Each structure stands twice: as C-alpha cells, then as structure tokens.
Amino acid sequence: MKKIITILATLLAAVTAFAQSGKDLYNKYSDLDGISAVYVSPAMFRMIGKIPDIDIEDGNVDLTPIIQSMTGFYMLDAEDPGVASKLEAEVKRLLNGKKYELLFETKENGEVTRLFTAGSGSTVNSVVLVNKEASEFTLMCLEGKMDREELERILAEAAAK
Amino acid sequence: MKRIQDIERMTMVDWDRIGADESLPVPKDLQVRLPRRRAVVWSIAASVAVVAGIGLSALLRTPEPKDTFTDPYLAYAAMEQAFSRMGQMVARSADIIEQSENKVTYWK
Numbered sequence: 001m002k003k004i005i006t007i008l009a010t011l012l013a014a015v016t017a018f019a020q021s022g023k024d025l026y027n028k029y030s031d032l033d034g035i036s037a038v039y040v041s042p043a044m045f046r047m048i049g050k051i052p053d054i055d056i057e058d059g060n061v062d063l064t065p066i067i068q069s070m071t072g073f074y075m076l077d078a079e080d081p082g083v084a085s086k087l088e089a090e091v092k093r094l095l096n097g098k099k100y101e102l103l104f105e106t107k108e109n110g111e112v113t114r115l116f117t118a119g120s121g122s123t124v125n126s127v128v129l130v131n132k133e134a135s136e137f138t139l140m141c142l143e144g145k146m147d148r149e150e151l152e153r154i155l156a157e158a159a160a161k
Numbered sequence: 162m163k164r165i166q167d168i169e170r171m172t173m174v175d176w177d178r179i180g181a182d183e184s185l186p187v188p189k190d191l192q193v194r195l196p197r198r199r200a201v202v203w204s205i206a207a208s209v210a211v212v213a214g215i216g217l218s219a220l221l222r223t224p225e226p227k228d229t230f231t232d233p234y235l236a237y238a239a240m241e242q243a244f245s246r247m248g249q250m251v252a253r254s255a256d257i258i259e260q261s262e263n264k265v266t267y268w269k
Contacts (some may be wrong), residue, residue: 023223030226039226042238047233053255060241061248073240074226104254113250131248140243158248159255 004119009045015023022126022141026074026095029087040073045144061158066151070144077138078118084137091130117148124148 030037049068078084100116111133118126124147129140179185230236 021223023226027223028225034200038229038239040239041225041228042232044228044230044236045206048237051233051237061238063240067237067240070166070240073243075243077240089241104251106254107249108253108257113253115250127247129250131250136165140246142243152180152241154244155247157249159246160250161245 002026003009015157021094022074022128022139022143023072025090025139025141026076028090029076029078032080032083034078034083036075036077036079038073038075040070042071045070046058046074061161063091063154064141066144066146066154069146072143074141074143075134075139077155079136081135082133084135087136087139088130088132091128091137095128095130100126119146119148122148 007031026039028036029035030039045067049058070080076087078087095116100118104113104115106113112129113129113131116126116128116129116130117124123145125143125145127140127142127146129138131138179211230239
C-alpha cells in the first residue's frame with residue numbers, strides 16, 4: 001500500500017513539474033512586472049475567421065487561409081533581466097519536453113533567434129519563436145492545426161515583404 | 162432449508178445456539194466467499210488511484226487567460242505583426258546564407 005502511494009505521489013510530482021505549455025507559461029509570467037504580454041484566444045480566432053472584409057495592406061501577409069486553423073497565440077516579452085533569464089530557462093524545458101523541431105536559427109551581433117515547430121506530417125500543431133537580445137527575451141507561441149505547406153508559404157511570403 | 166421469514170424471526174439466543182453448535186457442517190468454499198485481505202488492499206489502492214487521477218486532471222487543467230484584444234481587427238493586426246516578425250527572421254537567415262555563399266565564391 002505504501003509503495004503504491006509513493007509511486008502515485010512521485011508520478012503526480014513528475015507530471016506537474018514537466019507539464020508545461022505556452023498557456024502555462026503565459027499564465028505564470030503575463031502579470032509580472034517587466035513583462036509585455038499578448039494573448040489571442042480560440043474564440044477570438046473564430047471571430048477573426050468570420051470577418052468578411054479584412055484589408056490586407058501593402059507589406060502585410062494574408063493570413064486568412066490559415067487563421068481559422070489557429071487556436072491560440074501567446075506572446076511574452078521580458079525586459080527585466082531576472083525575469084528574462086527565468087523565462088528563458090522554462091522555455092528551454094518546454095522545447096526539450098515536446099517534440100519540437102528547430103526550423104531556423106540566426107545568431108547576429110549577440111542576438112539569437114530560433115523558430116521551432118511541432119506537429120506530424122502535413123499538420124503543424126505549434127510554432128514557437130524565441131528571441132534573445134542582451135537582457136531581453138521574447139517568446140511567441142502559436143497553436144492550432146495548421147497546414148504545414150500553407151504555413152511555410154505564408155512565412156516565405158512574409159520574408160519576401 | 163430456512164426461509165428469509167424464519168431467519169428474520171430468529172432471536173439473539175437462537176443465533177448464539179446455532180453458532181455454538183459444532184455439529185453443523187462448515188461449507189468447504191467458505192474461505193473463497195470471505196473477502197481476502199489482498200482484495201481489500203487492492204480495492205483501497207484502486208480507490209486511491211481514481212481519486213489521484215481526478216485530482217491530477219483538476220490540477221493540470223490550466224485556466225484560460227483573458228483575451229488581450231476585444232476587437233478582432235486588432236487581434237488580426239497583432240497576428241500580422243507576429244508573422245511579419247517571423248518572416249523577418251526567415252529573411253535574415255536567407256541573407257546570412259547568401260552572404261556566406263558570396264564569401265565562398267570570392268575565395269574560389
């Protein structure tokens with residue numbers, strides 16, 4: 001009996017310690033001082049999808065083909081060095097825990113940017129962008145069931161503008 | 162064979178007398194019908210597992226954050242900005258690759 005309780009307690013502790021997601025990190029950090037946060041909910045994505053006339057200005061990409069397949073967007077921008085390093089450590093753990101694939105990495109003048117995706121085959125479930133610059137750290141996390149080909153096409157279009 | 166009504170009518174004295182009567186045969190499978198200690202332990206363990214499972218699912222259910230935008234147009238603009246930033250990053254990567262290719266061509 002004691003063994004069973006010990007195993008259950010260990011499992012509980014392990015799961016709660018490693019079950020991190022973009023939403024968990026957002027909930028943890030968004031209210032802290034020195035953090036700028038943006039969250040777009042699944043309901044808001046559904047509302048955006050119903051807008052009949054979205055004006056796409058020059059220099060902007062047309063997201064309408066994939067907007068309805070998005071279910072959440074979290075952005076955390078930490079300017080406080082202490083908070084930034086804590087957030088960076090937690091993001092590292094998040095990216096190691098799930099099956100994230102590094103899509104791009106750029107290192108330039110001390111600034112490091114990485115773009116990760118997670119998903120299976122033709123579907124992308126999560127896109128994570130991390131940017132580290134001096135004492136600032138930015139996390140962007142986009143979740144949904146996005147078509148990989150469409151997403152890559154939009155990213156290429158955004159890069160060309 | 163006694164009927165239920167007969168058993169219900171029995172007094173405590175009758176029960177004592179039957180209990181003390183050693184001539185009555187004990188059913189051979191009596192052990193099987195009695196709950197075993199192991200079964201009790203496992204049923205308690207199963208209950209603990211169910212309670213822990215419910216607790217765990219409640220613990221892991223993270224609350225939904227509050228939307229930053231109430232206007233879908235503003236939310237769409239934020240998404241455009243996010244994609245623009247990702248695009249810039251892709252473009253910068255392409256630039257770095259191009260620069261390194263030019264360097265290779267120069268040294269050839």
